[in-house]
Amino acid sequence: MKRNFISIKDAKKVIFKEFTLLDKDLFIKKPGRNETVFIEPIISIGKFGKNDVDAFAKKCLSKGQELLVEIDPKELVDTDFIEIEILTFQKLEDGTYYKIENNFEPNTIKLLEFDFLKKVPLKQDAYDVVVVLPSKVDSESLFISKKTSVIVVGDHFSNRRNKLNELRLGCDLYIKPFDPNIFAEYPEYLVELEEYDKDVFKMINKKHIFLNIFSEEETSYLPPETLKNYNRLIKKAQLVKLPNSCEVKYIIRQGDLDFKISDYENIIEIYNQEGIDLVPLSFSSSKTFNK
Numbered sequence: 001m002k003r004n005f006i007s008i009k010d011a012k013k014v015i016f017k018e019f020t021l022l023d024k025d026l027f028i029k030k031p032g033r034n035e036t037v038f039i040e041p042i043i044s045i046g047k048f049g050k051n052d053v054d055a056f057a058k059k060c061l062s063k064g065q066e067l068l069v070e071i072d073p074k075e076l077v078d079t080d081f082i083e084i085e086i087l088t089f090q091k092l093e094d095g096t097y098y099k100i101e102n103n104f105e106p107n108t109i110k111l112l113e114f115d116f117l118k119k120v121p122l123k124q125d126a127y128d129v130v131v132v133l134p135s136k137v138d139s140e141s142l143f144i145s146k147k148t149s150v151i152v153v154g155d156h157f158s159n160r161r162n163k164l165n166e167l168r169l170g171c172d173l174y175i176k177p178f179d180p181n182i183f184a185e186y187p188e189y190l191v192e193l194e195e196y197d198k199d200v201f202k203m204i205n206k207k208h209i210f211l212n213i214f215s216e217e218e219t220s221y222l223p224p225e226t227l228k229n230y231n232r233l234i235k236k237a238q239l240v241k242l243p244n245s246c247e248v249k250y251i252i253r254q255g256d257l258d259f260k261i262s263d264y265e266n267i268i269e270i271y272n273q274e275g276i277d278l279v280p281l282s283f284s285s286s287k288t289f290n291k
Contacts, residue, residue: 001091002100003039005029005068008057010084014076015069020050029066034143035199036096036136039068039089092136101198109144109193109201111174112182114161115255116189120182128176132193134168135200140243140276142170142193142201162238165251169243169276170203189254206273207281209257211237211250212266222267230267233257243276 005027008019019026021042030038048056057067073086089097111130128146135141164171174191177183183190192205211233219227237250252268271278 003070003089003091003097004073005039005070005087005089006084007087008053008067008069011069011071013082014084015071018051019053019069021045021048021053021056022050023069025070027068027070028060029068031064032096034133034136034145036092036098037089038095039097090137094136096136098137098200099198104197106194106196108204109195110180110183111176111191111193112186113189113191113254114173114175115253116175116186118255119189120186122175122177126178128178130174130176131164132171132174132201133164134171137197137200139168140202142168142203143199144193144201165238165240169208169240169278170206170273202275203273204275207254208271208273208278209252209254210269210271211252212269213250214267226264226267229264233267242278 006014008026011019022045024041026042027039028042030040032038045052045056048059053067060067068087071086086102088100088102090100091097111132114129131145131147133143133145135143161172164173170193188207190205191203193201194204195201211230213234214222214230219230222230233252233256234250236256237252239248240251241248270281272281273279
């Protein structure tokens, strides 16, 4: 459900009535988590009189909130020469809202796999670390945050990344380098997300590496070197459930590969993430790995 609002300041420009704090079309916008907000009716006006609209709006702003008036854009007239901003919000299943940007132009965000730092130890002032999390908008979308509180030094670091992996396909820590030339130099670590609405993303390019699982009898037929790498990787692999499927696979990180991936076509599968779909890739199309 979409709802439209304007600020109380703009409302006084285009709606010719005396507003009071008892009006049913007045609401308070409060910040929520990540990209969402709360939009709530005025429950109590406290010590304010019903006509103290400006003072109440000022108090809201001091608390990081905003007093809004719900409107029907079709009913607004004579606004061509008056500058106002119509705020459109989509209501989510949990009762929160996210803002829809009118005339928003989709754009692509480029990141690097976090394991890139194992290959190229960049200086700490050469990049940001961001975290990709599930968005509340729907079951497929993602959210990018700079609040990397999930980063914990010590033994729990890998566990935190594993927890992110379990939240939604594509969730993890990523590197955002300040030098854009790095993306072309290391395409095997490139990850791309499309921002199709303000702060709402979908994955359009991320390689996933899955380890095929063999029975004890099948492993007896693997060459010694392959078996050695297989046994090492199975200890590092994480079992994940694929979206829109009951299938589970063992996922491995690129940073755990220290051999040419093309030499292990029989134990590894490569997929590209597009939205929440996994598209299988041939080894020839994935030749940038471990070059």
